[in-house]
Amino acid sequence: MPDTIEDGALVFIFLDAKRNWIRRVKTGEEFHSNKGIIKYDDLIGRPYGIRVRSHSGHEFQIHRPSPADVQIAMGRNTQIIYPKDAATILIQAGIGAGSRVVESGTGSGALTGILSRAVGKEGHVYTYEIREDMYLGAKKNLEKYGLTDNVTMYNKDIIEGIKETDVDAVVLDLATPWLLVDEAHRSLKPSHVLASYSPTIEQVMKTCKALGDSGKWGMIKTLEIFEREIMVRVNKTRPTTWMVAHTGYMTFARSLAVE
Numbered sequence: 001m002p003d004t005i006e007d008g009a010l011v012f013i014f015l016d017a018k019r020n021w022i023r024r025v026k027t028g029e030e031f032h033s034n035k036g037i038i039k040y041d042d043l044i045g046r047p048y049g050i051r052v053r054s055h056s057g058h059e060f061q062i063h064r065p066s067p068a069d070v071q072i073a074m075g076r077n078t079q080i081i082y083p084k085d086a087a088t089i090l091i092q093a094g095i096g097a098g099s100r101v102v103e104s105g106t107g108s109g110a111l112t113g114i115l116s117r118a119v120g121k122e123g124h125v126y127t128y129e130i131r132e133d134m135y136l137g138a139k140k141n142l143e144k145y146g147l148t149d150n151v152t153m154y155n156k157d158i159i160e161g162i163k164e165t166d167v168d169a170v171v172l173d174l175a176t177p178w179l180l181v182d183e184a185h186r187s188l189k190p191s192h193v194l195a196s197y198s199p200t201i202e203q204v205m206k207t208c209k210a211l212g213d214s215g216k217w218g219m220i221k222t223l224e225i226f227e228r229e230i231m232v233r234v235n236k237t238r239p240t241t242w243m244v245a246h247t248g249y250m251t252f253a254r255s256l257a258v259e
């Protein structure tokens with residue numbers, strides 16, 4: 001990745017935690033906000049991390065957008081998987097550079113974007129979405145942030161079948177994951193991970209029962225992750241008053257070899 005801001009690159013324009021934007025810089029064009037105008041020509045060729053002043057004197061920081069910045073900025077029509085849960089899925093499912101991953105549903109494409117960044121140029125993400133409106137919305141989101149090169153999107157019901165075999169991970173975020181335990185096993189390499197994200201305990205219980213009953217899965221476990229931000233102020237350092245109390249539960253299982 002280049003260290004300097006190139007014409008056509010995405011930048012994260014940061015004023016404060018609530019006022020920040022991801023934009024694509026273009027020669028001759030400008031960023032407009034109610035805190036002033038920044039000329040993209042004043043950014044191109046300079047390093048990420050610079051501070052610049054708008055024409056009205058407000059200071060902005062210009063950064064390279066992180067995966068979390070992109071995930072939060074994406075337009076969404078569904079509940080998305082948040083960075084704390086996405087990071088857990090990547091680690092627990094062993095998803096990294098070169099991985100081939102099947103995902104469903106695509107939803108808003110927030111997790112698809114994280115998977116795309118994680119697997120990189122050598123890897124690939126195959127994502128299945130049953131609803132055409134969601135499929136089109138996610139496609140638009142992923143195109144906007146340049147996350148389509150290593151992603152194949154299907155507007156299909158994954159229950160009809162997963163085309164890919166010998167994949168490194170299967171990640172599910174849909175209403176009925178328990179219907180997919182056999183199909184996910186058929187698609188995965190042995191001793192690789194199925195990750196299933198569900199917002200309710202009832203879904204988790206049905207999924208764990210189906211995984212156990214199938215006899216094809218080992219090391220079944222379910223996690224919930226809490227994230228609490230700490231407000232750091234002189235003599236007032238403490239957790240922030242409000243936190244996101246619930247996002248979802250994540251169930252992980254490893255595919256057993258069939259000999």
Ligand SMILES: C[S@@+](CC[C@H](N)C(=O)[O-])C[C@H]1O[C@@H](n2cnc3c(N)ncnc32)[C@H](O)[C@@H]1O
Nearest residue numbers: 080081105107108109110111129130157158173
């Ligand atoms: C909660 S959203 C997924 C959000 C996504 N993980 C994200 O971070 O943006 C669930 C999606 O699964 C899709 N879905 C439900 N059942 C499906 C199926 N059988 N095949 C494919 N997609 C399905 C829904 O249409 C919906 O868009």
